[in-house]
Amino acid sequence: MGFYAKHVFPRVMDWMLRGPQHQAERETVLRSIRGDVLEVGFGTGLNLRHYPPGVTRLTAIDVATMLPLRVARRIAAAPFPVTRTELSGERLPFPDAQFDCVVTTLTLCSIQDPVPALREMRRVLKPDGTYVFLEHGRSDDARVARRQDFFNPLQRRLACGCNINRRIDALVREAGLEIRSLERYVLEGAPRMMAEMYRGAAGRGEG
Ligand SMILES: C[S@@+](CC[C@H](N)C(=O)[O-])C[C@H]1O[C@@H](n2cnc3c(N)ncnc32)[C@H](O)[C@@H]1O
Numbered sequence: 001m002g003f004y005a006k007h008v009f010p011r012v013m014d015w016m017l018r019g020p021q022h023q024a025e026r027e028t029v030l031r032s033i034r035g036d037v038l039e040v041g042f043g044t045g046l047n048l049r050h051y052p053p054g055v056t057r058l059t060a061i062d063v064a065t066m067l068p069l070r071v072a073r074r075i076a077a078a079p080f081p082v083t084r085t086e087l088s089g090e091r092l093p094f095p096d097a098q099f100d101c102v103v104t105t106l107t108l109c110s111i112q113d114p115v116p117a118l119r120e121m122r123r124v125l126k127p128d129g130t131y132v133f134l135e136h137g138r139s140d141d142a143r144v145a146r147r148q149d150f151f152n153p154l155q156r157r158l159a160c161g162c163n164i165n166r167r168i169d170a171l172v173r174e175a176g177l178e179i180r181s182l183e184r185y186v187l188e189g190a191p192r193m194m195a196e197m198y199r200g201a202a203g204r205g206e207g
Contacts, residue, residue, distance in 0.1 A: 009160050010066035014044040017106065021187065026050040026105060029134040029199050035100030040089040040121060041107025045074035048082070055080050059094070061087040089117035094124045101125075105134040108171060109162045118175030122204055131177055131202045137168040139196045140184065148193050155194075168198040178205030 016022075027050045034054035039047060042060035044067050051058065057080055065071075065086050075082045087093070090113050102121045111117045121131055139145045148165040155164050169182055179202045187195035 005160050010044065010064075013159075014046070014067060014070070017043070018046050021189065022046070023050070025134055025187075025197075025199075029105065029132055030103065032130070032201070033101045033103060033132060036098065037101045037103060038092075038094070038099045038121070038124060039103045040117065041104055041110065042071075042084060043107075045071045045084075047103065047105055048074050048078045051078075051080070053079075058082045059099070060084040061089065061092070063088045089120060092120045092124055096123055097126045097129075098124050099126060100129050102129070102131045103133075104131075106136065108133065108135045108168055109137065109164065109166060110160070112161065114166065114171050115174050118172060118177060122175055122177050125204050127204055129204065130180075131172075133168065133172065133198065133200055133202070135168045135198045136164065136187075136194055136196055137166045137198050138164075139192070144192055144196070148196075151193060164193050169200070172200075172202055176205055177202040 026047050030047060030050045031052060033051055035056055037051070037055055037058045039058060039060045042062040045060070058078070060082055061084070063086065071084070075084060089111055102125050104121075108114045125131055138148060145165065152163055152165045155162055169179060172179055179200055182198065182200035185197050186192060187197055
């Protein structure tokens with residue numbers, strides 16, 4: 001991992017994703033989370049303070065370890081036990097049907113193979129469990145989507161593998177999850193290409 005990816009990008013990412021607008025987004029999407037929870041793509045732990053009191057335990061995984069001291073402080077302040085492990089979402093070492101809830105926020109953009117990772121999330125979800133997501137992705141507006149396709153290679157370089165043109169609901173369905181709710185909206189004040197939001201919840205479905 002180069003200097004930029006190890007030292008610069010995590011700080012910029014943490015700063016950009018902890019502003020008031022993102023905090024409000026996190027608060028909203030995490031409102032229904034409860035029980036034994038898996039968060040994939042934990043990043044710098046910015047969701048921790050937004051989990052509601054019904055959460056009993058959090059297993060947090062991420063392929064990278066970013067800003068370890070800052071993250072350790074955030075974990076220490078959490079009112080429930082947190083186990084953080086460096087792992088890739090595509091292969092989860094957890095038994096089937098372990099978790100009440102699985103969470104991703106702003107992560108499906110960055111996972112190299114999102115469908116296998118989502119299949120793993122589905123596998124470890126209890127039959128009555130919920131997968132909750134807050135993601136940015138492909139626009140339904142063809143002109144914006146074309147711009148997203150054009151700028152995606154640059155975005156991937158600048159933001160360490162983040163894609164701006166993924167159709168998030170299609171990926172979730174392709175993994176066999178059954179979408180129960182989906183809200184599509186554009187985040188105010190951010191460049192449109194990066195502000196096309198997908199907020200929703202899904203169950204394991206029949207498959
Ligand atoms: C844009 S950051 C978002 C971090 C955090 N979810 C948040 O909301 O602030 C994307 C995160 O996904 C992680 N990630 C990328 N590929 C991954 C993978 N295969 N498995 C687990 N995490 C991954 C990155 O390391 C990074 O922490």
